[in-house]
Amino acid sequence: MSTRRTSLTDKQAKNGTSKYVLERCASINEYYDIAFKVMLLGDSAVGKTCILVRFKDGAFLGGNFIATVGIDFRNKVVDVDNLKVKLQIWDTAGQERFRSVTHAYYRDAQALLLLYDITSKPSFDNIRAWLTEIHDYAQKDVVIMLLGNKSDMTAERVVKREEGERLAKEYGVPFMETSAKTGVNVELAFLAIAKELKHRVTQQPNDPKFKIHDYIECKKHKSSCCGLV
């Protein structure tokens, strides 16, 4: 695959967004305009790998649980407002013993999807510790989204949706419940992140600010309100 870096567009240069470099990939299979790094974080077994596989391949990895060793990534190109946005999505190992490996990758990430499992109270209680870690290792302006995964497991639920909402509100981050099994809200989570990152790059001083919370709410209710389609 050959990749050619283009100079920043006039729009970006004026906007002072030089830290994100516009790239055009010459590969026929993977043409894109902008690329961003996204990381999946959270305790072991919350469903990070399954969320990634659901988004990338539209499938569910059921059966025996195989823990991720170290770190891995997959790419997916999505359309955002007529731009091809490549998300390079890093799937990290949730196990404590791999923590020092994953710390090294935080700095480059523009967005973090932080997961807990709605059937595991410890995974929810550890979210605060994850947020402290993010504060210590990630970029200050990193986009964070909190996801309560396995929402299909209603009988085993131990973390109420409102608890997730409250925690997300406390930290000022968007929140959604997802299911890698049924696919509910998985695409929306990644698209909302892609849209937020794309807006940060292309936004002009007088453009209205993109509001990720509003976008998610509109999309959840399948509405085309606020012109946020």
Ligand SMILES: Nc1nc2c(ncn2[C@@H]2O[C@H](COP(=O)(O)OP(=O)(O)OP(=O)(O)O)[C@@H](O)[C@H]2O)c(=O)[nH]1
């Ligand atoms: N019912 C249900 N099961 C899920 C869901 N997501 C993941 N699982 C199951 O939960 C287990 C753990 O999923 P993984 O995606 O491997 O978890 P992980 O967070 O990547 O784990 P580590 O690699 O150790 O960090 C597997 O047995 C999955 O099949 C979901 O949305 N619903």
